[in-house]
Amino acid sequence: MALNWVEIDLSALRHNFLQVRARVGSQAGILAVVKSDAYGHGMIPVARELASAGVDFFGVSKCWEALKLRSAGIVQPILILAGIEADDIPEVLEKDLRPAVYRTDHCRLLNEASRGAGKGARIHLKIDTGMGRLGIPDRDLEPFLDELAGLRHLEIEGVFSHLATSDEADKTFSQEQLDRFRRVLRRFHDRGIPVRYAHIANSGGVLDLPEAHHQLVRPGIMLYGSPPSDEILCPAPLRPVMTLKTKILQIKEVPAGQSIGYGRTFTCPRPMRIATVAVGYDDGYPRVLSNRGEALVRGLRAPIVGRVSMNLITLDVTHVPDAAEDDEVVLLGAQGSERITAEEIAAKAGTISYEIYCAIGKNPQRFFRNGSDGLA
Ligand SMILES: Cc1ncc(COP(=O)(O)O)c(C=O)c1O
DSSP states (O other), X not given: OOSEEEEEEHHHHHHHHHHHHHHHTTTSEEEEEOHHHHHHTOHHHHHHHHHHHTOOEEEESSHHHHHHXXXXXXXXXXXXXXXXXXXXXXXXXXXXXXXXXXXXXXXHHHHHHHHHHTSOEEEEEEEEXXXXXXXXXXXXXXXXXXXXXXXXXXXEEEEEOOOSSTTSSOOHHHHHHHHHHHHHHHHHXXXXXXXXXXXXXXXXXXXXXXXXXXXXXXXXXXXXXOOSOTTSOOSSOOOOOEEEEEEEEEEEEEOTTOEESGGGOEEOSSOEEEEEESOOGGGTOOGGGTTTOEEEETTEEEEBOSOOOSSOEEEEOTTOTTOOTTOEEEEEEEETTEEEOHHHHHHHHTSOHHHHHHHHTTOSOEEEEOGGGOBO
């Protein structure tokens, strides 16, 4: 097949989606965040699977991602979370995309283009309730709405914000953001502006803040099988979707005192069996896991010894006597009854599972599995 490859389990994705559905009930719609190639899981196959499972909306970061979804036949509404540039407007209208909007100049341009096209543009206003990144600061809402009042070709379909700390156990700041968001929504109500979708809940909000669900929730990471952080207990059992596999290229009996790999950072303290496997940091596996990470060989954990190099990693398989050349090895995912999670790799690498998925998911050898159907 290949020397290393990524497997995506679409039935696990569907299972995780159903966990979100069970959590939010039928009152709230689900916007699946599939930006950044569905966090490395493959935007098109992921979107098709979720569409068939009944997702209501998709969320991407950039306009070109939304266009790619449309070209693949995705008909659900698509929200462009990072907003648009002026150049994007004709396609936004033609493909009925929903841009996040936080600039009045974009509103004026959209309104003008909508008038010309004879077709209203549906927008989602992004409000900054405390993330401090994109969005209309809640204190500046009134002048923004005054400006919008004259733009008759725009339909405010959604009003949304983003939680900065929903993945933390301490919910004080999230509650402050939710209060601000509720005040914002009241101002729309008081001005007689109907809002079909208010939304603020990412995975942390879905799992830990039922009062944040409103009419739409925006899970990302939990669809891919990871909790947003280790501070959040997942009452819903999630199933990891991504697996990274490789093969043993060579096994050697190495005498005590011999060093392994670049920089000679590991020296065998006793005679050891060392397996060299065909994966490295070019495949998204963090180099910082040199002498720290583990892989699964014949269902057992085998420590990485020496440096992770660009295309090769060396494993201590002394305790796995059956290990043989050409054996399949798992760097991320399950083998037998053992599992290495993205959270485990991320903790050792000093990062978050999101970054691990995005990096490993860039592998051009990515195969999609549907339940017991085998690889597609
Ligand atoms: C605006 C917005 N909403 C929702 C999400 C999904 O967040 P999570 O993956 O933590 O569920 C993201 C992800 O970064 C986002 O940027």
